[in-house]
Amino acid sequence: MPEAVLDATQTTNVAAPTTPDTTSLGWRAGLPDDLKQNTDLATFKTVGDFAKSAIETKAKVGDLEKKLGDSIPKLPDGATDEDRNTYYDALGRPKQASEYEFDGEDKNAPEWTNFWKGQFHGLGLTKVQAKALSTQFNGQMQRMVEAHNAALKTEMTTAEQKLRTEMGDKFDTNVELAKRVWQKHGEGDFDKLFSSETATNRYGMIRFLLKMSALTGEDTSPQGGHSTSKSSDAAGFDYSKSPKPPKR
Numbered sequence: 001m002p003e004a005v006l007d008a009t010q011t012t013n014v015a016a017p018t019t020p021d022t023t024s025l026g027w028r029a030g031l032p033d034d035l036k037q038n039t040d041l042a043t044f045k046t047v048g049d050f051a052k053s054a055i056e057t058k059a060k061v062g063d064l065e066k067k068l069g070d071s072i073p074k075l076p077d078g079a080t081d082e083d084r085n086t087y088y089d090a091l092g093r094p095k096q097a098s099e100y101e102f103d104g105e106d107k108n109a110p111e112w113t114n115f116w117k118g119q120f121h122g123l124g125l126t127k128v129q130a131k132a133l134s135t136q137f138n139g140q141m142q143r144m145v146e147a148h149n150a151a152l153k154t155e156m157t158t159a160e161q162k163l164r165t166e167m168g169d170k171f172d173t174n175v176e177l178a179k180r181v182w183q184k185h186g187e188g189d190f191d192k193l194f195s196s197e198t199a200t201n202r203y204g205m206i207r208f209l210l211k212m213s214a215l216t217g218e219d220t221s222p223q224g225g226h227s228t229s230k231s232s233d234a235a236g237f238d239y240s241k242s243p244k245p246p247k248r
Helices: 023-030 047-070 079-092 110-122 129-184 190-194 198-214
Strands: none
Touching: 110 129, 129 190, 129 198, 190 198
């Protein structure tokens, strides 16, 4: 059987390389290959649209950066001391406790002032908060002291009036007698020693001194002369009928 003879003129068709059609890409046709098909860029119809958006985006980023720069970080759960310091500093806490300023700050008691400045700094208070809290605290303390002193004054006045009623016109004489006995046998000035005492202590001590003076024969009037009785009749006070000091 004769062998087949190939036609030397027969050729094989090979597809020629084609150039991608970029006409549908529009302005993106001039971009690098990795950006031509970017879907975000495909939303812009013209270069002008893209440029306008880029400018607007840059302005928004600038605003966000400014806001974030002034923002206060959130204190996370289980925050560390470092986290708290960052948080307190962002709230406006001064760098050092010594920067706090208080109204009516007592320069003569720096240990008291410095203690509270340290406490406020540890709590993360701003200067405004610390100043306001200090003012409220000192004001409340002052009101408590004034109320206490007023109560003592009222108590003292009531007790004195009761003793005046019991002793009548001998009250002043008896008080002077008690003070004289104290000056002789006690220590220090009677008024200074008992000025801050309660009415019970002050007038209880006067009663005690008068009774002791009667028992020891020293119940003489400050104007001179000795009594003929040790019951303090010369002073106008009968201790056998002496009521108990009023309770506070």
